[in-house]
Amino acid sequence: MTINRPFVRNSLIMLFCGSALLVSVVLSAIVLIAQTQATFNRLVAERVARSAAVDLFSLLQDAETGQRGYLLTLDPAFLKPYEDAVTQIAQAETKLTNAISALPSHEHDTSQLFSLIEQKLKEMEATVDVAQKGDLQAARRTVSDGAGQDLMTTIRDKMQTIIRASDVAIKNNVSKYDSTSGRLQFIIIAAFIAILVVLGGAIYIIMRHVGSLTQARRELMKLNEELEMRVQERTQDVVRANQEIQRYAYIVTHDLRAPLVNIMGFASELDRSIKDVSAYVLADGAPISQQQVLDARMAVEQDMPEALGFIRSSTSRMDGLINAILKISRDGRRQLKPESLEIKDIAANVVASQQHRIDEVGGEVELALSSLKLFSDRMSIEQILANLVDNAIKYRSADRALRIRIDAVRRGRLVDIIVEDNGRGIEEDDLERVFELFRRAGPQDQRGEGIGLAHVRSLARNLGGEIDVRSVPGKGSAFILTTPTDLTQVLRSMSA
Amino acid sequence: MKANGREVTIVMIEDDEGHARLIEKNVRRAGVHNEIVPFTNGTSALEYILGKDMSGTVSADRYLLILLDLNLPDMSGTEILQHIKENPFTKRLPVVILTTTDDAREIQRCYDLGANVYITKPVDYEGFANAIRQLGLFFSVIEVP
Numbered sequence: 001m002t003i004n005r006p007f008v009r010n011s012l013i014m015l016f017c018g019s020a021l022l023v024s025v026v027l028s029a030i031v032l033i034a035q036t037q038a039t040f041n042r043l044v045a046e047r048v049a050r051s052a053a054v055d056l057f058s059l060l061q062d063a064e065t066g067q068r069g070y071l072l073t074l075d076p077a078f079l080k081p082y083e084d085a086v087t088q089i090a091q092a093e094t095k096l097t098n099a100i101s102a103l104p105s106h107e108h109d110t111s112q113l114f115s116l117i118e119q120k121l122k123e124m125e126a127t128v129d130v131a132q133k134g135d136l137q138a139a140r141r142t143v144s145d146g147a148g149q150d151l152m153t154t155i156r157d158k159m160q161t162i163i164r165a166s167d168v169a170i171k172n173n174v175s176k177y178d179s180t181s182g183r184l185q186f187i188i189i190a191a192f193i194a195i196l197v198v199l200g201g202a203i204y205i206i207m208r209h210v211g212s213l214t215q216a217r218r219e220l221m222k223l224n225e226e227l228e229m230r231v232q233e234r235t236q237d238v239v240r241a242n243q244e245i246q247r248y249a250y251i252v253t254h255d256l257r258a259p260l261v262n263i264m265g266f267a268s269e270l271d272r273s274i275k276d277v278s279a280y281v282l283a284d285g286a287p288i289s290q291q292q293v294l295d296a297r298m299a300v301e302q303d304m305p306e307a308l309g310f311i312r313s314s315t316s317r318m319d320g321l322i323n324a325i326l327k328i329s330r331d332g333r334r335q336l337k338p339e340s341l342e343i344k345d346i347a348a349n350v351v352a353s354q355q356h357r358i359d360e361v362g363g364e365v366e367l368a369l370s371s372l373k374l375f376s377d378r379m380s381i382e383q384i385l386a387n388l389v390d391n392a393i394k395y396r397s398a399d400r401a402l403r404i405r406i407d408a409v410r411r412g413r414l415v416d417i418i419v420e421d422n423g424r425g426i427e428e429d430d431l432e433r434v435f436e437l438f439r440r441a442g443p444q445d446q447r448g449e450g451i452g453l454a455h456v457r458s459l460a461r462n463l464g465g466e467i468d469v470r471s472v473p474g475k476g477s478a479f480i481l482t483t484p485t486d487l488t489q490v491l492r493s494m495s496a
Numbered sequence: 497m498k499a500n501g502r503e504v505t506i507v508m509i510e511d512d513e514g515h516a517r518l519i520e521k522n523v524r525r526a527g528v529h530n531e532i533v534p535f536t537n538g539t540s541a542l543e544y545i546l547g548k549d550m551s552g553t554v555s556a557d558r559y560l561l562i563l564l565d566l567n568l569p570d571m572s573g574t575e576i577l578q579h580i581k582e583n584p585f586t587k588r589l590p591v592v593i594l595t596t597t598d599d600a601r602e603i604q605r606c607y608d609l610g611a612n613v614y615i616t617k618p619v620d621y622e623g624f625a626n627a628i629r630q631l632g633l634f635f636s637v638i639e640v641p
Binding site for chain 1: 513517537540597599622624625
């Protein structure tokens with residue numbers, strides 16, 4: 001399992017971009033907030049300056065109103081607001097100066113204003129003083145003279161200028177504040193979206209990563225299981241092969257030892273006979289008893305030919321056994337040649353080659369199989385089928401006419417080739433034994449070495465298949481050859 | 497060798513005719529002159545001992561001693577042993593296993609199934625002849641029911 005490198009790289013880049021975006025959004029929000037704060041402060045300062053200016057002017061107006069009222073009525077009650085206003089004016093002036101100096105940029109012109117106010121105050125004080133001394137006419141004249149009025153107009157103009165400038169500044173700052181807050185809002189919304197995107201991306205990447213990890217783990221587990229199964233299969237094969245070799249070695253040693261016992265035994269018997277004969281032949285004129293003559297006769301006529309016969313037959317039996325073992329071993333080593341085969345044709349050929357024997361016993365063969373293609377070793381399949389058909393003819397039942405039925409059934413990648421007969425059948429205890437080397441089952445009324453089915457089994461296993469039998473004693477047997485449809489796969493997995 | 501005053505018949509189940517002949521020769525040399533009935537396969541031997549119907553009644557009043565080879569072409573010797581020892585009429589018949597097999601498990605199995613003596617055929621003839629002679633001695637002292 002390989003990790004998707006471009007995927008990891010892309011997701012890292014995406015995560016990095018998202019994070020950068022987020023950081024820039026946060027930074028700009030901070031800058032914007034600072035800007036908003038500055039604008040707000042400016043606005044507050046401007047308002048303070050404006051209200052200070054308004055306050056100062058209204059105090060001045062209060063003082064003038066009080067002065068005028070006193071001059072009109074000479075009622076000292078009017079002097080009270082006048083005097084209050086005059087005392088507060090200095091304070092109001094300081095307030096205005098401070099407020100204006102607190103403003104960072106735009107400079108209100110207050111230089112002339114304060115001297116004008118001074119003049120006005122002096123004019124008012126003078127008139128009030130004159131009136132209090134009793135010269136009301138002079139005081140009224142001074143007022144009607146218009147100098148105070150002019151001063152007041154100039155002051156008002158100045159004040160108006162300051163207030164108007166303040167208003168403009170306030171208006172500007174308010175709209176600036178508005179636009180900054182709008183931008184801030186936009187930035188915050190953008191930040192929210194960016195957070196969502198980055199978070200979503202991160203979750204998506206994590207999920208995908210976790211998903212691929214889980215997938216990888218599952219695949220690993222599956223592989224592990226398969227591996228274990230394959231190991232188990234192989235182990236079973238090895239155990240089976242080992243058991244077979246042991247069984248084989250056991251049979252071979254026993255069967256080879258049996259003729260050896262004969263050879264050694266009859267050689268000794270021969271030796272004994274020679275003694276009997278030599279007692280007669282090498283007597284050289286010495287007297288021979290009647291018994292010795294009889295023994296010598298017996299030895300030459302019976303014992304010696306018998307011993308020689310057994311030695312000869314045992315030797316040829318040993319030779320036969322060795323040849324049979326060699327044949328099976330050679331079959332196991334023969335290079336299999338997979339080719340395209342039609343089972344129906346092979347079965348028909350095998351039956352045709354034994355047709356004369358089938359006719360002799362009045363038998364009948366039914367080729368029930370339909371057309372079925374195999375990719376396998378022709379010689380092995382032919383030999384297996386020939387052996388099975390030969391057995392069916394040999395071990396037919398004496399009570400009824402021989403019937404052989406050959407069929408083939410496909411099972412996925414395997415095919416079952418079935419040779420069924422109505423012969424004498426095999427006892428249940430002998431079902432395994434019939435496949436063993438040099439072993440035969442049932443009445444020994446037919447010639448045979450006990451090699452055929454052992455040979456069939458070794459051929460079937462070489463093809464990666466198996467031979468099996470089911471039988472009802474007295475009714476018939478069915479031999480089932482199970483073999484892969486494609487031998488090349490078997491050969492490949494064997495060499496692997 | 498007699499049982500209840502009657503001659504005991506030796507049933508020899510041995511597929512190898514040479515072995516059969518050698519056994520017979522050596523049994524005779526050991527001074528045993530009982531009738532020997534040879535069989536070369538298990539099917540016909542069992543038929544003789546248990547009868548065609550495998551009931552064993554044919555052996556009810558026969559005095560048999562069975563010499564059995566384990567490796568037979570048609571069935572295994574242990575199977576024959578089992579049949580004989582399971583049958584109520586034949587289970588007391590003495591069975592001598594005489595075979596080339598010296599596998600310890602096989603020997604144990606035969607004794608478990610009720611074999612009376614187990615003898616491995618030695619390849620060298622002196623040993624073989626000696627074993628049979630001793631078997632003759634055994635025959636001369638054995639009581640057959």
